Amino acid sequence: MLFRRVRQLLLLALTLAFMLPVLTVLASWLPWGDSGLAxxxxxxxxxxxxxxxxxxTTVRLCAMVGAGVILVGLSAAVTVTLFDFPGRRVFEWALLLPLAMPAYVVAYAYTDFLQYSGPLQTFLRSSFGLQGRVLPEIRSLGGAAWVFIFSLYPYVYLLARTALGESATHLMEAARLMGASMRRRVLEVALPLARPAVAAGAALALMETLADFGVSSYFGIQTFTAGIYKAWLSMDNRIAAAxxxxxxxxxxxLLLWLEHRSQKRLRFVTTRGGRANAMDARPLLLRGRQKWLAWGLCSVPVLIGFVLPVLFMLRPLVADWQALSWPLFLGWALNSLRLGAISAVLAVALALFLAFNLRRRPDLPARVAVQLAGLGYAVPGAVLVVGLLLPVGWLQTLAPQSSVGFVLTATSFGLVWAYLVRFCAVAxxxxxxGYARIPSSFDDSARILGTGDMGLLRLVHWPLLKRSTAAAALLVFVDVMKELPATLVLRPFNSDTLAVVAYQLARDERLGEAALPSLALVLVGLIPVVLLSRTLRAASH
Known part of the structure; x- marks a missing residue:
């Protein structure tokens, strides 16, 4: 009985910890005296x-990004799944590489190369005797949409490729035998099958767009996220920001609801026998100009979303190599590594606790805690910042001697809290x-042998969950390393991270110095991309 009460109290505490930022933001609409009137x-x-x-601006940006990621991601998924051409195996994993590039790093890279004083416009003016601006301004709504499209299209590509690979090839072969043309097979067979996956991927990309702060702030785009920080910092009104x-x-x-709805429809689209049947229907071999067209459709997203930004960042890095401060860089890297490691360990521990409780006793407290933890990834960093800091102002007003504000803002506690709310869903x-691959009969056998809950977790579950927990820790670690909005506000003094320093240096037009921390983030982001590509390759064989 005592163990059950402790368990319920822990689940309640976790539920409140996950919900507090959102509840605080919603409470901002209640009347709060003079501050509420202001x-x-x-x-x-x-x-x-x-x-x-x-x-x-937000609606226009989301419309352009949504249309762009669907066009680029779906085209790439259809090409590599349904057709065979030179380099197809390479493009299967290369199209995932932009996932390693934070969108704000892509924005810095293109700005440095394409701006008025950048090398491309300078070369064009000197070579052709031109005057003034030669190319459109990259720091614009269209430039932001360009950055987001080629940074986020892998969400659509990945889900659409999975949906098409399970049944589309087999059904397209059946349609071919019935006399359907290639155009009809793609438009009337493959694309309807991929529609739920495309909708889910587009919703994920749009959630990332709405949560962004680095690109919108750096480009001067007046989105909701930029408005939140402006109301908080410039107008000094936390209620309005909330x-x-x-x-x-x-x-x-709204986007999360659409994504869940698409995922439910996706379950009905896929079939268990699709992959086995599709083994007999090979992708269509392309010849002549068609194979080069397919090669171009797949190479352009990789080139724009990964290769060119890396090359653009390497240019100022090599040019300013002597001016780099390696001791400062090591300090930023250590801060990022420390926060990433702490958050990863705590997120995995919380994930194990929640998943184990849900498996052993799937009662209402366990289900609610797991569902709320799973929704945390959809909460933008700007919302977390407001939701965590708003109660600090209320407490300081009610109890001026309270040390809660110091704990949240002068230590890493508040920052790690925000990371756990945001990224515990990933873990x-x-x-x-991992638990889905452990048969429930293992639990029954252990209970018959007299094994308690802790023994079950330590002796049975943990050996079978090592790979899943390692993957969870790695994903959380990388996400924390790249996180910018919450880190920018909640970090303690003199503890800058690679993401924060890259943003501050780029904002000050010191792009040569921003290249090193930016490329370091790209290298870290490559780790889960490589593991994901290996997993997909193993699953397809």
Whole structure:
């Protein structure tokens, strides 16, 4: 009985920890005296001035990014899944490489190369005697959409490729035997099968777009995230920032609902025998100009989303090699590694605790805690920042001698808390996938032999979950290394990370110095991409 009560208290504490930032943001709409009146006045003023711009800019950006990632990701998935051409095996994993590039790093790279004083426009003006600006301004809404499209299309590519690979090849072969042309086979067989996967991938890409701060801030795009930080830092009104965060959270909730709906439809699209049957239907071999067209469709996204940004960042890095401060870089790297390691260990421990409790006793507290932890990844970093810091102001008003503000802002506690709320879902998904491969008969056999809960976890589950927990720790570690919005505000003094330093240096137009921490983040991001490509390759054989 005592163990059950302790377990329920722990689950309740975790539920409150996951929900507190969101509940705090929602509570900003309650009347809070003078501060509430000031926030209402600011919000009314913003609704007449900048709020329509925030909404219109965000909608336009999401529309362009959604259409772009669907076009690029679906084209690449259809090409590598349904057709055979030179380099197809390489493109299967190379098309995942942009996942290693944080969107703000891509923005820095293209800005350095394409801006008015960049090497390309300088070369064009000197070579052809041109004057003024030769290329469109990269720091614009279209430039931001370009960056997001070629950074986030792998979400659509990955899910569409999985959906097409399970049944589309076999059904297209059947359609060919019935006399359907290639055009009809692709448009009427393959694309309808991939529609739920495409919708889910596009929703994930749009959630990342809405949560972004680095690109929108660096390009001067007036999105909701930029508006939240402006209301907080420039207008010095946390309630107004929280109310803007609520609007952003509503948009993310809508996309999350669409993503879950698409995933449910995806389960009905896929078939168990699809992969086995598809083994007899080989991808169609392309010849002549068609194979070069397919090669171009797959090489352009890799080139724009990964190869060119890396080359653009290497150029200023090599040029300013002598001016680099390696001791400072090592300090930034150690801070990033420390935060990533701490967050990864704690996230895996929480994921194991939640998944084990759900497996042993799937009661209401366990189900609620797991569901709330799984939704944390959809909460933008800007919302977490407002949701964690807003209660600090309330507590400081009620109890000026309270040390809660110091703990959250002067130590790493608040930052790690935000990381766990944001990325525990990543660890939980990996651990639950590991548990899905452990038969329940193992638990029954251990219980018959008199093994308790801790013994079951330590002697039976843990040896079978080592690979899943290692993958979970790695994914959380990489996500923490690349995280920018929450880290920028919640980090303690004199503890900059690679992501924060890259943003600050790029904002100060010191792109040569920003290249080193940016490329370090890319190298770290390559690790899960390589592991993912190996897993997909093993699953397809």
């Amino acid at each position: 926030a209402a006045q600011i919000l009314r003023e913003m609704s007449r001035t900048v709020l329509p711009d925030y909404i219109w 109310q803007l965060a609520t609007m952003l959270l509503a948009l993310v909730a 939980l998904q990996s651990v639950q996938s």
